[in-house]
Amino acid sequence: AQTVTQSQPEMSVQEAETVTLSCTYDTSESDYYLFWYKQPPSRQMILVIRQEAYKQQNATENRFSVNFQKAAKSFSLKISDSQLGDAAMYFCAYRSWSEDTDKLIFGTGTRLQVFP
Amino acid sequence: DAMVIQNPRYQVTQFGKPVTLSCSQTLNHNVMYWYQQKSSQAPKLLFHYYDKDFNNEADTPDNFQSRRPNTSFCFLDIRSPGLGDAAMYLCATSRDRGLVSPLHFGNGTRLTVT
Numbered sequence: 001a002q003t004v005t006q007s008q009p010e011m012s013v014q015e016a017e018t019v020t021l022s023c024t025y026d027t028s029e030s031d032y033y034l035f036w037y038k039q040p041p042s043r044q045m046i047l048v049i050r051q052e053a054y055k056q057q058n059a060t061e062n063r064f065s066v067n068f069q070k071a072a073k074s075f076s077l078k079i080s081d082s083q084l085g086d087a088a089m090y091f092c093a094y095r096s097w098s099e100d101t102d103k104l105i106f107g108t109g110t111r112l113q114v115f116p
Numbered sequence: 117d118a119m120v121i122q123n124p125r126y127q128v129t130q131f132g133k134p135v136t137l138s139c140s141q142t143l144n145h146n147v148m149y150w151y152q153q154k155s156s157q158a159p160k161l162l163f164h165y166y167d168k169d170f171n172n173e174a175d176t177p178d179n180f181q182s183r184r185p186n187t188s189f190c191f192l193d194i195r196s197p198g199l200g201d202a203a204m205y206l207c208a209t210s211r212d213r214g215l216v217s218p219l220h221f222g223n224g225t226r227l228t229v230t
Contacts, residue, residue: 004158033216035218037221043223044120044221044222044223044224045159045206045208045221046221047218047219047220050218052216091158091159097213097214101171102147102164102166102171102210102213102214103161103164103173104149104159104161104208104219105161106158106159106160107158108156108157108158109156109158
């Protein structure tokens with residue numbers, strides 16, 4: 001079974017600085033997608049960035065980028081020029097799909113605080 | 117804006133009293149999911165619908181049921197809520213099954229069991 005591990009329950013960063021959130025996963029599948037979702041307090045979960053396992057190039061979305069190391073099964077999120085609005089719970093997730101199942105498997109999350 | 121809407125945002129029910137949570141979507145997505153998220157934990161998939169095809173996760177308790185009367189609506193029924201069922205319930209949709217389509221989440225319904 002696939003698992004997703006986020007070893008940092010909480011992180012903090014100063015406004016305008018850069019922070020990296022860690023994520024590792026375990027799978028025997030060769031093709032899959034990885035995602036980072038952001039869940040602000042009392043608000044909906046929104047997609048931050050996604051990465052297909054077959055693509056070697058790291059995904060980038062504005063200030064958000066990933067460092068995808070397939071062999072090491074590592075998928076970290078880098079937030080550059082942090083803003084107060086980045087404060088949220090961040091979940092790393094693995095998309096598993098077959099004829100029998102379709103699920104997004106989440107890590108336990110990292111709570112990011114941003115200080116002015 | 118196209119979106120996923122969950123009602124109500126907060127639901128209080130009594131121990132053992134059936135409760136229904138609702139989810140609607142204007143995205144016209146084929147797949148709808150229900151996740152349970154307990155405090156400080158990762159969301160856990162309960163089940164999903166691919167069109168009208170219901171797919172239950174193996175470890176989802178029988179106490180949880182779901183209905184999808186049409187493409188736009190999906191309901192989560194908890195037949196006899198226990199104290200351990202208190203959680204945030206998240207509805208999500210996906211354009212299709214498979215790896216490419218991302219999930220779009222609603223705001224969630226926070227269920228309290230007294």
